[in-house]
Amino acid sequence: MSDTPVDLDSLFKEQSLLQVYIAAPSFFQKPFNKWTVIVSGILLSVFAVLHMSIVSFRDSVRFPFAETFLLFANTGISLAGTILGFLIAGFAILCTILRPQTMIALQKIRNKEFDCSELRLLFLVFVDVIIQYLALLFWSMVVLVCGGPKGPAAALGILLSKIHWFLPFFLEHVLFVLWSTWFIMLALYLKSFVFNLYQSLLLSIADALDDYDRDKLKPPAI
Numbered sequence: 559m560s561d562t563p564v565d566l567d568s569l570f571k572e573q574s575l576l577q578v579y580i581a582a583p584s585f586f587q588k589p590f591n592k593w594t595v596i597v598s599g600i601l602l603s604v605f606a607v608l609h610m611s612i613v614s615f616r617d618s619v620r621f622p623f624a625e626t627f628l629l630f631a632n633t634g635i636s637l638a639g640t641i642l643g644f645l646i647a648g649f650a651i652l653c654t655i656l657r658p659q660t661m662i663a664l665q666k667i668r669n670k671e672f673d674c675s676e677l678r679l680l681f682l683v684f685v686d687v688i689i690q691y692l693a694l695l696f697w698s699m700v701v702l703v704c705g706g707p708k709g710p711a712a713a714l715g716i717l718l719s720k721i722h723w724f725l726p727f728f729l730e731h732v733l734f735v736l737w738s739t740w741f742i743m744l745a746l747y748l749k750s751f752v753f754n755l756y757q758s759l760l761l762s763i764a765d766a767l768d769d770y771d772r773d774k775l776k777p778p779a780i
Contacts, residue, residue, distance in 0.1 A: 582686035606731040634698030655762040
């Protein structure tokens with residue numbers, strides 16, 4: 559492996575965060591993530607369908623969508639701002655604990671499943687989580703700006719209600735289901751980030767121990 563040339567061009571293949579997101583491994587490749595999101599989405603969808611279709615249920619459970627979405631937006635901004643600081647710090651720790659020799663070795667190892675080096679894959683996974691929380695921050699800011707009681711979203715709702723009262727009501731339920739499911743996905747993304755950081759720490763320790771063992775095997779200098 560030491561004679562294998564280091565392919566540095568692949569590290570600069572992505573030129574934007576969108577390209578990084580596309581190149582990163584799919585979140586749904588892990589069965590636990592996939593089924594947790596599917597079950598959560600189904601349960602939320604069942605609630606939404608029942609709330610839209612059963613009049614008695616809709617009248618007994620008055621759901622304040624506007625207040626809920628503003629609460630979601632404020633929570634998203636607070637959560638994204640806090641977690642992004644943690645993620646960036648974790649990414650800085652990753653770059654610090656991995657020695658140049660370790661990075662070169664990881665760059666030479668090819669991951670056949672994703673057709674890229676282990677080093678590039680490691681960075682893609684880390685940055686993918688950061689992109690998700692940046693998207694949450696951006697979306698939450700948009701909702702706060704446009705989602706006020708007299709904002710563009712309210713005006714759009716009035717226009718749609720003139721076509722049919724059910725249109726804005728339906729869109730509110732769809733947005734509620736998607737946004738709530740996204741929050742669950744973000745929690746799972748954070749779980750994956752912590753595990754990847756844990757694996758990186760173990761890799762750094764193993765690399766240091768390997769060097770220590772090699773030094774012990776060297777013959778003493780004469």
